[in-house]
Every structure is written in C-alpha cells, then in structure tokens.
Amino acid sequence: MIELKDLSYVRLGASNLEEAGSFATKCLGLQVGEQSGKALYLRSDDRAHTLCYFEGDPTDQTVGFEVEDESKLNAAAATLDQLGHPVHAGTPTECALRKVKAFIGFKDPTGNQIELAVRPERSGKRYFASRDAGITGFSHVGLSTTNPARDEQFWTQVCNARVSDRIGDIALMRVNAIHHTIALAPGRSPGIHHVNHQVESNDDVLRSYYHLSGQRVPIVFGPGRHPTSGARFLYFKGPDGMVFEYSVGVDEIEDEATHRPRQFGFEPSSLCMWGSRSAGVLPPNS
Ligand SMILES: O=C/C=C/C(C(=O)O)=C(/O)C(=O)O
Numbered sequence: 001m002i003e004l005k006d007l008s009y010v011r012l013g014a015s016n017l018e019e020a021g022s023f024a025t026k027c028l029g030l031q032v033g034e035q036s037g038k039a040l041y042l043r044s045d046d047r048a049h050t051l052c053y054f055e056g057d058p059t060d061q062t063v064g065f066e067v068e069d070e071s072k073l074n075a076a077a078a079t080l081d082q083l084g085h086p087v088h089a090g091t092p093t094e095c096a097l098r099k100v101k102a103f104i105g106f107k108d109p110t111g112n113q114i115e116l117a118v119r120p121e122r123s124g125k126r127y128f129a130s131r132d133a134g135i136t137g138f139s140h141v142g143l144s145t146t147n148p149a150r151d152e153q154f155w156t157q158v159c160n161a162r163v164s165d166r167i168g169d170i171a172l173m174r175v176n177a178i179h180h181t182i183a184l185a186p187g188r189s190p191g192i193h194h195v196n197h198q199v200e201s202n203d204d205v206l207r208s209y210y211h212l213s214g215q216r217v218p219i220v221f222g223p224g225r226h227p228t229s230g231a232r233f234l235y236f237k238g239p240d241g242m243v244f245e246y247s248v249g250v251d252e253i254e255d256e257a258t259h260r261p262r263q264f265g266f267e268p269s270s271l272c273m274w275g276s277r278s279a280g281v282l283p284p285n286s
Pocket residue numbers: 142167172183196226227228229230231247250270271272282
C-alpha cells in the first residue's frame with residue numbers, strides 16, 4: 001500500500017504568468033518564494049513552495065503528495081507499475097523544478113496527473129504575505145473524477161486514503177487526521193477541481209469575501225458552512241478559471257480506528273448548511 005503523508009504542492013500551467021502572479025499575491029494572499037524563468041514559486045507556509053505557476057497550458061495541472069522516503073517511493077513505483085499505471089521517475093532537472101529530492105509521476109484512473117515526492121524543501125524564512133488573508137496553510141485539493149466509485153477504490157485501496165464522509169457517491173478522503181485532503185468532484189475530464197487553503201478565523205473568510213468582491217474576483221460559492229467537515233468556506237475563481245477555497249474549522253478525525261464515514265444526501269444542504277448555493281462549482285448545486 002502506498003502511504004501518502006501530506007499534500008505537497010500543486011503545479012498549474014498559466015496562460016499569463018504575470019496575471020497569475022498578481023492574483024496569487026494580491027488576491028489569494030500567497031508569498032513569492034522565487035521567480036525563475038518561466039515559473040513562479042508561491043508559499044503558504046514554511047515550505048519553499050506549495051503552488052507553482054508555470055508558463056504553459058492551463059489544463060496542465062498536477063498534484064504532488066509527500067511520501068516518507070526514497071524506499072517508500074520506489075515501492076510505490078513498483079506497486080503502480082504492477083497495477084498498469086505507467087510511472088515516470090523525475091529527472092534531476094525535474095526534481096530541481098519541484099524543489100524535492102526525488103519524485104515519480106503517474107495518472108490516477110480518471111487521468112489526473114499525480115506526483116509522489118520525497119523531501120520537499122523548506123525555508124528558514126517564515127511565510128509572510130503581502131496581503132493578509134489569514135492563511136495558515138495549504139490543506140486539500142478537489143480532484144475531478146469521471147467515475148467516483150472507481151476512483152474512490154483507487155485512492156483507498158492503492159494509496160491508503162480513508163473516506164471521512166460521502167455526499168451521494170462523492171468521497172471526501174483523508175490521508176492523515178485532517179477530515180479530507182482529497183475531495184473527489186464529478187467531472188467530464190481530468191483536472192484539479194479546487195485548491196484549498198486554511199485561514200485562521202471566520203473573520204478572515206468574511207474579510208476576504210468583501211476584499212475579493214471589491215477586486216471583482218468572481219465569488220462562486222459561499223460564504224457558507226460545509227456540514228461534512230464543519231468548515232466555514234468561501235470559493236472564488238482565479239486565473240484560467242481555477243477555483244480556490246478558503247476555509248476554517250475543518251474537523252479532525254479523532255479516532256482513526258472507529259471513525260465511520262457518514263452518508264450525506266446528494267442535495268444542496270449537504271454542501272452548505274447555511275443555504276448558500278454554488279454558481280456551478282459543486283453538484284448537485286450546479
Ligand atoms: O460540498 C462539499 C464540500 C465539502 C468540503 C468540506 O467538507 O470541507 C470541502 O471542502 C470540499 O469538498 O472541498
């Protein structure tokens with residue numbers, strides 16, 4: 001079984017790198033860690049980067065997860081290979097571009113580009129953003145799925161993710177104590193559905209609601225509260241249509257051994273207990 005330790009980074013192609021950088025710093029509230037050539041490395045915590053925008057095709061999107069060490073990485077490569085997922089071992093240049101010691105790349109059954117990495121670089125400089133969005137860290141991703149049951153099986157049976165809750169057949173899965181690190185979202189093609197950062201307080205969610213509205217950033221869901229994780233949230237659209245989420249108060253699963261996933265109905269109140277409706281971002285609201 002592959003053991004995912006944590007989410008490590010997302011890599012997003014940007015049709016206009018300058019615009020993406022401006023959104024990331026002035027709207028989202030990330031800090032530029034490094035700008036090199038055609039890539040912009042953005043920080044949200046003590047890591048050297050958690051988001052990399054690179055000049056390129058916006059449908060070129062990758063999620064990186066951290067695994068324990070190189071022996072676990074090699075074992076993961078063998079497992080994936082055996083299951084028929086072609087695996088690419090990162091070259092030294094590709095590792096340098098990701099600021100990791102080693103990584104492998106493969107596709108999940110939907111075709112999402114996934115990487116497993118070891119030793120992602122950290123920085124002695126604390127994360128200090130120019131816009132105070134109250135970000136406390138990079139927390140989860142929504143991944144598109146063309147077949148929720150098949151993909152849940154892949155993530156749980158091959159990658160040791162555990163289902164915390166389901167909305168209809170849609171699984172919210174954890175890889176550590178945090179309620180979810182991977183949320184499957186039904187879609188017609190592979191890709192990242194949304195990128196979540198945690199913020200410090202309810203005030204931060206609402207402050208951002210007004211700030212982003214003032215910047216004419218499209219708010220696509222919220223402010224609201226997910227009955228699943230209990231988090232208060234705000235979803236908004238960034239460059240090339242990527243959806244970002246702020247949330248606060250995501251539950252932790254207290255007892256790994258006894259937790260049983262709750263089943264929520266496939267209906268709008270399962271997405272927001274305050275009554276907010278999403279503008280086409282999450283079914284069944286869409
Ligand atoms: O609509 C369901 C969303 C659930 C949550 C949550 O429980 O926090 C998410 O953040 C998510 O799926 O992204």
